[in-house]
Amino acid sequence: MQRWKIPGASVAIARQGKLVYARSFGYADLQRTVPMQPYNLLRVASISKPVTAVAIMKLVESGQISLDHKAFGPNGYLNSPYYSSVITDKRIYNITVRNLLEHSAGWNREVACDGYGSSDPIDFPLHVAKVLHVPNPVGDSTLVRFLLAKGLNFTPGARFAYSNIGYLVLGKIIESVTGQHYEAWVRSNLLTPSGVQEAHLGHNLLADKLERESEYFSETRSRSCYGTRKDVQTPYGGCNLEAMNAHGGWVFSARDLVRFVLAVDGSPTRPDLLGPGTIDTMTQASAAQRHYAKGWMVNKNNTWWHTGSLDGTASCVVRTSAGYTWAILLNGRGPSNRFWNDLEDLGWDCINGSNAWPTHDLFAPELNATRLAAVPAGPQAVTLTWASGSGTRRLVVMKEGSPVDAFPLDGVAYTAKGSFSSGDTLGRGNFVVADAAGASTTVSHLTPGKTYYARVIEYYQNESTDNQPVYSLDGNPTLSLRLAVPKVVAAKPARTSIRKTVATRFSSKTPVHKPAPAAPRPAEPVLETSVAPPPTHYLTRLREILRKFTGV
Numbered sequence: 001m002q003r004w005k006i007p008g009a010s011v012a013i014a015r016q017g018k019l020v021y022a023r024s025f026g027y028a029d030l031q032r033t034v035p036m037q038p039y040n041l042l043r044v045a046s047i048s049k050p051v052t053a054v055a056i057m058k059l060v061e062s063g064q065i066s067l068d069h070k071a072f073g074p075n076g077y078l079n080s081p082y083y084s085s086v087i088t089d090k091r092i093y094n095i096t097v098r099n100l101l102e103h104s105a106g107w108n109r110e111v112a113c114d115g116y117g118s119s120d121p122i123d124f125p126l127h128v129a130k131v132l133h134v135p136n137p138v139g140d141s142t143l144v145r146f147l148l149a150k151g152l153n154f155t156p157g158a159r160f161a162y163s164n165i166g167y168l169v170l171g172k173i174i175e176s177v178t179g180q181h182y183e184a185w186v187r188s189n190l191l192t193p194s195g196v197q198e199a200h201l202g203h204n205l206l207a208d209k210l211e212r213e214s215e216y217f218s219e220t221r222s223r224s225c226y227g228t229r230k231d232v233q234t235p236y237g238g239c240n241l242e243a244m245n246a247h248g249g250w251v252f253s254a255r256d257l258v259r260f261v262l263a264v265d266g267s268p269t270r271p272d273l274l275g276p277g278t279i280d281t282m283t284q285a286s287a288a289q290r291h292y293a294k295g296w297m298v299n300k301n302n303t304w305w306h307t308g309s310l311d312g313t314a315s316c317v318v319r320t321s322a323g324y325t326w327a328i329l330l331n332g333r334g335p336s337n338r339f340w341n342d343l344e345d346l347g348w349d350c351i352n353g354s355n356a357w358p359t360h361d362l363f364a365p366e367l368n369a370t371r372l373a374a375v376p377a378g379p380q381a382v383t384l385t386w387a388s389g390s391g392t393r394r395l396v397v398m399k400e401g402s403p404v405d406a407f408p409l410d411g412v413a414y415t416a417k418g419s420f421s422s423g424d425t426l427g428r429g430n431f432v433v434a435d436a437a438g439a440s441t442t443v444s445h446l447t448p449g450k451t452y453y454a455r456v457i458e459y460y461q462n463e464s465t466d467n468q469p470v471y472s473l474d475g476n477p478t479l480s481l482r483l484a485v486p487k488v489v490a491a492k493p494a495r496t497s498i499r500k501t502v503a504t505r506f507s508s509k510t511p512v513h514k515p516a517p518a519a520p521r522p523a524e525p526v527l528e529t530s531v532a533p534p535p536t537h538y539l540t541r542l543r544e545i546l547r548k549f550t551g552v
Contacts, residue, residue: 001026004334004342006314007217008036012254013326013350017262017269018361021350022255022410028214028331039407039473041213041251042329043202043241044315045308048250052170053101053282053295054264054273055186060097061278064177067098071105072148077173082145089151097173099156100166101294102286106152108161113150120164121146122248125225125240136227137204140168140243160289164247171246182245194263194273195366197474198253201245206236210251212407212473216312217332235312248310257317257327259363265319307340309333316343324351360465362410364472365391365458369439372456372477376527381444382481384454388439391458391472396434396441397426403478404455406430411468413461419445420452448483455479481529 001009008026012019024036059065070076072083073093087093091106099105113119114127121128121143128146129136147165154161171182178185183201191199200210204225209215221231222238232238241249252260262270266279274282283293283304291297296304301321308315314333319325326347333339367390377383384396397404398420406426408414414432416423420443423432433454434441446452455478461469 004332004339006330006332006334007032008040008214008331010036010038010040010042010214010254010329011326011350012038012258013324013347014258014262015357016323017267018359019255019258019363020358020360022362024254026331030215030217036214036331037212037407038255038410039198039212039253039471041198041200041210041253042315042331043216043308043310043313044250044252044257044317044329045248045310045313046164047252047257047306047308047315047317048244048246048248049167050295050306050317051186051190051250051260052167052174052246054190055174055182056097056101056170057274057278057282057294058189059174059177060281061274065097065173067101067281068096071095071097071100071169071173077176078169082141083148086145086149088149091152091155092148095156095169097170098294100163100170100173102288103160103163103166103292104157104286104288105163105166105169106154106156106158106161107147107163107165108153109163109165110161111153119147119150119153122164122240122244125243126223126227129227137225137240138243140245141172143243144168144172157288160286160292164244167247168243168245174246190263190273191260194260195363196256196260196263197366197368197472198256199260200251201249202241202251204237204239204241206233211405213251214331218312220311222311233312235310239311241310248308252327252329254327254329255363257329258325261317261319261325261327265325267323269323305344307344309340314339314343316347318344318347320351326350358466360468362465362468362470363460364410364470365389365460366472367391368458368472368475369394369456369477372454372479372531374454374479374481374527374529376483377442378444379448379486380446380483381442382446382483382527383440383442384434384456384479385440386456386477389458389472392437392460392462393458393469394434394436394439395432395457395459395471396436396443396454397430397457398433398443398452398454399428399430400450400452401429403453403480404430407473408432408457408459408469408471410470413469418443421445446483449485451480451482453478453480477531479529479531481527483527 008028010024013021022038024038026036028034028036028040095105109118109120111119116124125138129138216235218235220234222234224230224232224237225240263273298304303320305318314330317327369386369389371387374382374384406428414424416432416435421431425431433443455476457471457476459469459471
């Protein structure tokens, strides 16, 4: 890190299916004040390609996709006029799914285009928008359409040429075949079944970064992909990450990237998403390039790996035949080939330099708690209930005024006392209010009229983790709640009989005592709760609108 001036790094290593090492170094924010943690998410750039390749192979295995089926044309997976109307190079109709996976579809990004030194449209999205008369920032379908209009640089299958656009086409094929958005299908069919929670498609701008996502360091500035004619930090609006999804848009934690690879590694240590035959097909070197298979770099030792590079981030993930898997994610990038040699060697140096390994497993629970709810338990207390996930215990964190935004650290146990602000603090007003083995807890000392936010965090702490707590932080159930300020209800005066009133009126010298008014009684406590839906990013909504009109 010092040699290449990398601000922050996250490293995860698995051995024989167990996460034996998960540590982070340096800083996660641009001000260098927030330490990087294993729970931080980072852009993985082209490591998105193995994710897309696994998705395609899953659909091949289920019979929904054929590797030798055509991508375009009347009988192709993408037969919409949106694409076919711009195709003039008839060779495009011969591109197969296999060609796309193996980078042999016919596009060569090293060839100049329209005065640019590259023909990869991710390098010049503003030009794409201008040529096709579409608004900025452009979407992935627009980038595909632009390059279709330009034609191919060689006959499909003739040779290998690394292609980002080919993997964007694969993402569109996944959407066409499944009828779902790319990310949604991948999450439902790959990530969730393998227990991966800390993985999402990323966003362009710093203001839109994901919860617990690292920030990215770069000294370069680029013209904004939003068409504002302003120069911005390249990682934040200079590159159009939101149009890179299937080839470079994913954001992972290092530990869940390792978990994902373990779900397709062909090892019996953990269940695989794909059958043995499908895995063999996916990792068989292509005829055009003996070191590249379908979404994976490979070698004769049955090692698979991939790297990822964007301005402000560098990444590497490796799976070996000896049962080791590791991921190294950085929030900065070195300038030369020597940097990449150092990055790829780092994991091997760790493996080869270790004679003894721990037997613990630091993977967090795969299933979160669900159905978080609250009921009043007195004027200043609530009872929270939930359906427990797969952890051994649950930590309940609350904050007044805004959602929980500080998180427990693996290996650290926290004390809770059942009342707000009296247990351990995680910082920034976040308090641990319960450490529960069951599915409920009561929290006291809440101020009526104030809004509180609650979050239930599953964790393991058992022999498997060497009795260290390891917390699951993505997808936790959350709830906002407010005890209403009780209204004082005036009691009705006691009723006096008419007979007694009349008698009293005519009695001599007998003082008249009016009955004392009944004491006012407070109203029953009222609790207002709400579960905030996840925000819909503007680009997701834009894609939904465009899909209605274009069919893509």
